[in-house]
Amino acid sequence: MSTIFRGLPSESYTDNDFWIKEGEKVFSDNWMFVGFAHELKSVGDAVTLNIANQPILILKNNNNEIVAFHNVCSHRCLKLVDQNKNLGKYISCPYHAWLYDLNGNLIRAPHFGGTNNHTPKGFKNENNGLKSIRIKIWNDWIFINLNNNALPFEKYAAPLIKQLKDFNLKKIKQVATLDFGKVYTNWKFLIENFIEPYHVQFVHKTTTSQPLKDHYTLVDGRCYGSAVDLKNENTSADSLAVSSKYLSLFPNFIIGTYYPGQIGVHLNLPIEPGITHQKRIIYTTEGNNLTKSQIKGVKDLWWKVHKEDHEICERLQLGRSSPVSKKGGLLSPHWENSVRAFQQIMIKSLSKTKKIKKKVKNDR
16 A cells, blocks of 8 residues: 655745755765866866855866865955856955965965065965865766765766666767756755656646656665656657656756757756756767757757746745645655655755754654
8 A cells, every 4th residue: 555755844945944954964965966067168267156055166277177166265265256257377366365276276375474475484375275175077067075975976876877877978969058047946846846757747748748657757765766668759859759767866966868869967056945046958979969950949848848847846936835835745656756765865864953854754
């Protein structure tokens, strides 16, 4: 007999105290997906972002390596870089002109010990560089682990890597970018919506012909999602009538594979409890090319599909303002066990907080 579970309570999506604890544990203990390597094309290219309310700097150094630092000057803790740009050869603090190279080493602390005294007694440049962050570049995707508590990436991501074993990810080619900007919903709603197939034939009835009966769910540790196997494939570039997998790696990495040779990766960056920045990159796999008109068709299609999902997720966020949703909604034991798996990992990640654990453990 199937068991009906409740989902996470409303505070998990709306409460600022929960958001702070989420940052301290979920965003810090795990490998957080933060960007795309292909967007850092040249030495000095830099991307700034906030993860767990911490300013982060990701850049390409002189060795053409992508590295990550806390975006904070060692002097007075000023946020060093305030926008995405090319830094040139150095990172310069606008406050007192402290200068760092692209490996985070402090090069100059002008007049720090007095006029023309740049290195006062007891001060060493080599001890006062930028603080680095653990980083992993997996194919085109940038992950960071803020507190060094996560397993080695290959072990951490092993279930997802296994699911993607039939794809040569080293040969994928980026063909299109869809930047949706701010979506007014909690980041978890975007993950949960992606990994369950229950909504597809209702929300996407005008943009897909993947019947619910052909779908099934996938759950393997930190990897969970759904898939659809179709006997009759429509392989035109602007169709969703193809066999597909919709997978996520905890907490925020999302990848979709679409027969015969297309991959979509979503970057969902949490900004506030009710705001997430979303971007999607579309790739083709080895031996599968798209014409300009086909790329336009794919972009137009996915823009429509995402906008359908965004409307639903924003209404999910609004629904959590009601007192009747305080204890969370219900989860289908068949179609939403992938959502349940995601939420169970959330609970485990926050398990040191007894108050939160008690509130989310409310199975029916």
